[in-house]
Amino acid sequence: MxxxxxxxxxxxxxxxxxxxxxxxxxxxxxxxxxxxxxxxxxxxxHSSELLRDPDNWWQVKVGLDILASRGIPVVDSYSHTFAGQPWxxxxxxxxxxxxxxxxxxxxxxxxxxxxxxxxxxxxxxxxxxxxxxxxxxxxxxxxxxxxxxxxxxxxxxxxxxxxxxxxxxxxxxxxxxxxxxxxxxxxxxxxxxxxxxxxxxxxxxxxxxxxxxxxxxxxxxxxxxxxxxxxxxxxxxxxxxxxxxxxxxxxxxxxxxxxxxxxxxxxxxxxxxxxxxxxxxxxxxxxxxxxxxxxxxxxxxxxxxxxxxxxxxxxxxxxxxxxxxxxxxxxxxxxxxxxxxxxxxxxxxxxxxxxxxxxxxxxxxxxxxxxxxxxxVAAIFLNFSTVAPSDNTSASGALSFAKTHGLSGNVLNGYNFGGTLIFHDIKTYIDGRTDQLFLNGFMNATVKMGTAAGKPILEKSIEEHAIKWALLEPDDETIPFFNELSGWRKAYEDKFAVIYVNDN
Incomplete structure (x- = not known):
């Protein structure tokens, strides 16, 4: 050679x-x-695919709070169900x-x-x-x-x-x-x-x-x-x-x-x-x-x-x-x-x-x-992109309705909406931090709410956690029970989210 x-x-x-x-x-x-x-x-x-996870919301929010407070969390302050618990x-x-x-x-x-x-x-x-x-x-x-x-x-x-x-x-x-x-x-x-x-x-x-x-x-x-x-x-x-x-x-x-x-x-x-x-x-x-x-x-x-x-x-x-x-x-x-x-x-x-x-x-x-x-490519993307998290996890229309109509009190939310609620400073019923929270039977009970025998479990949870409104996905299996509960009515619905409120 x-x-x-x-x-x-x-x-x-x-x-x-x-x-x-x-x-x-x-x-x-x-x-x-x-x-x-x-x-x-x-x-x-395919940049939108990188924001498809409901956890994207709360991961960013936790970082924002750390930057703002210059401190790190040691207890949960993002949910109303486990507030104050070690996290x-x-x-x-x-x-x-x-x-x-x-x-x-x-x-x-x-x-x-x-x-x-x-x-x-x-x-x-x-x-x-x-x-x-x-x-x-x-x-x-x-x-x-x-x-x-x-x-x-x-x-x-x-x-x-x-x-x-x-x-x-x-x-x-x-x-x-x-x-x-x-x-x-x-x-x-x-x-x-x-x-x-x-x-x-x-x-x-x-x-x-x-x-x-x-x-x-x-x-x-x-x-x-x-x-x-x-x-x-x-x-x-x-x-x-x-x-x-x-x-x-x-x-x-x-x-x-x-x-x-x-x-x-x-x-x-x-x-x-x-x-x-x-x-x-x-x-x-x-x-x-x-x-x-x-x-x-x-x-x-x-x-x-x-x-x-x-x-x-x-x-x-x-x-x-x-x-x-x-x-x-x-x-x-x-x-x-x-x-x-x-x-x-x-x-x-x-x-x-x-x-x-x-x-x-x-x-x-x-x-x-x-x-x-x-x-x-980076400069063009950062200056002109309008990418945002998935509509399936943002519940933007529903949260806008909730804000406009002054919905307050504890919410019962679908799992996939936990991240966006944290991001928007609304305390969650459940969210993606299940590696440390929402345990000791809580997760099992939440899942059982959507089963045929779930209505009593749902009613008990509403009473125990003083639930005032619910933010659910349209195919959530607890929706038929909300339609039957006395004092509850559907207040909002779009293709991504449903809101029920408790008039009592």
Whole structure:
């Protein structure tokens, strides 16, 4: 091979291996930036989908209140049913970021910061995958992953954990694979993570699997490095105590898995269902079939990590993204070694095609254009977008009616309207903070209101909580009971919400 034809004129005279490495880095960087631009454009085009969750409202509101009060909540002040009960905003920093974006650019700012987090995740994912897998394979894998992970693309603090968990996993497993000490600067990253979102405890588990992989590789032959891995593992939970709530933030992350009664009623906490998640089932079966047919050899530590994340995938729909994001990162290097045709190393030794030569030659211009396009798209969106949360969760017409007609007192609201009520300073009956509140039989009773035997439960709740009006979705199963209750009448109705008031 003659390298003179492929070396850009502005590159210094380097050894052949260094030239190939530099070319590879330039092409990889352009690919990663291009993927970010594509994903950003796609998400901006469907920006309203990022505000489809009823929790978007209260996540922003909590952040706004923290900014206004310069303090963090320790008891509930947003509901009338559990007012004064212990409640912590364990994702306070993520909520502050969302609130800051809202104060600056409205809901367009919230969408943009959400997309920015996805873009950063995409870049990191593509960068680490492309270190092992050739460009065309990296592009295909990243496109598949970002498509199937899109269910968690939402304006909630979880979105800020995505780039962190990708970087955390990639760096730790790479250190184990290279038989090196874990990068201790990652302790700062998990400290940040602990203040952004409750999934930081998964960081402990990922570090444990990476440490186990390191131990399996070196056994006891390198006690000094092994001691560093043990120290890193012990420091992980300690540094995450650097948050406003201390150990409470860690304990709060386990409430969902400890018999939380709300889990059975919230879709994202339900187990994987092949009947409703057809696309995910196809992907899962395809991966399993590929593992069987290709007879790829997987280290037992990787297999254990695969099974752990697959367990989460099957047990809770919301954790499917962990398996989809992290397993490819862990397995990429081994796949590249066992199938050289897919590897970056083999690709580096091949002749560059016309496109690759153009990228390496005009690298600075191309990257400049891509970055400029990203900034231009962002500026246009932030200045001209009118994106807003879904009408299905906003109840804007109903709340306008309530304000105009002076409706006051305690409200009985549908679950999906809890967020918008909090945002508009109306205390809720129930809302999306079911990881800590609305438990001890409350959630079960609320669900039973919509059953055939629910009328007495509804009447009891109305009396116990001094309910003066109700804000419900048009298909709420308690509506027939409200039509039968003495003194109650339908005061408002549109395609998104219904209001009943108590004339007594």
């Amino acid at each position: 003659t390298f003179e034809k492929t070396i850009p004129q502005d590159m210094p005279a380097l050894g052949d291996e260094q030239v190939l490495m530099e070319q590879s880095r330039r092409i990889r960087l352009v690919i990663c930036l291009s993927m970010v631009l594509i994903i950003t454009a796609k998400l901006l085009f 912590i905003a364990k994702e306070w920093l993520g909520q502050v970021l969302l609130a800051t974006a809202y104060k600056t650019f409205g809901w367009s700012g919230v969408v943009f910061i959400t997309i920015s987090a996805v873009g950063l995740m995409t870049f990191i994912l593509a960068w680490y995958l492309s270190a092992a897998l050739k460009p065309i394979v990296t592009i295909a894998v990243v496109m598949v992953i970002t498509f199937f992970v899109s269910a968690v693309y939402n304006a909630r603090p979880l979105i800020f954990s995505l780039p962190i968990i990708v970087l955390w996993t990639a760096m730790l497993f790479q250190a184990a694979r290279d038989r090196q000490a874990p990068p201790f600067w990652l302790l700062g990253l998990i400290t940040l993570w602990a203040n952004l979102h409750g999934t930081f405890t998964f960081g402990f588990v990922i570090a444990a699997f990476a440490g186990l992989d390191f131990l399996a590789r070196v056994r006891l032959s390198q006690p000094r490095l092994l001691a560093q891995w043990i120290a890193f593992g012990l420091l992980c939970p300690l540094v995450t105590l650097i948050n406003p709530y201390g150990v409470k933030a860690i304990l709060a992350t386990f409430t969902v898995a400890s018999g939380n009664e709300a889990v059975a009623y919230i879709g994202e906490w339900n187990p994987f269902n092949a009947r409703t998640d057809g696309f995910i089932e196809v992907l899962l079966l395809t991966v399993i079939a590929a593992l069987l047919v290709t007879r790829i050899r997987i280290r037992w530590t990787y297999a254990a990590f695969f099974i752990f994340t697959l367990h989460l995938f099957l047990a809770y729909s919301r954790f499917q993204y962990l398996w989809l994001l992290l397993v490819p990162i862990v397995l990429a290097a081994d796949i590249a070694e066992q199938f050289p045709a897919l590897s970056t190393r083999k690709w580096m030794g091949e002749s560059r095609d016309a496109l690759e030569r153009a990228v390496t030659k005009h690298f600075h211009r191309i990257t400049g254009v891509i970055v400029a396009c990203c900034f231009a």
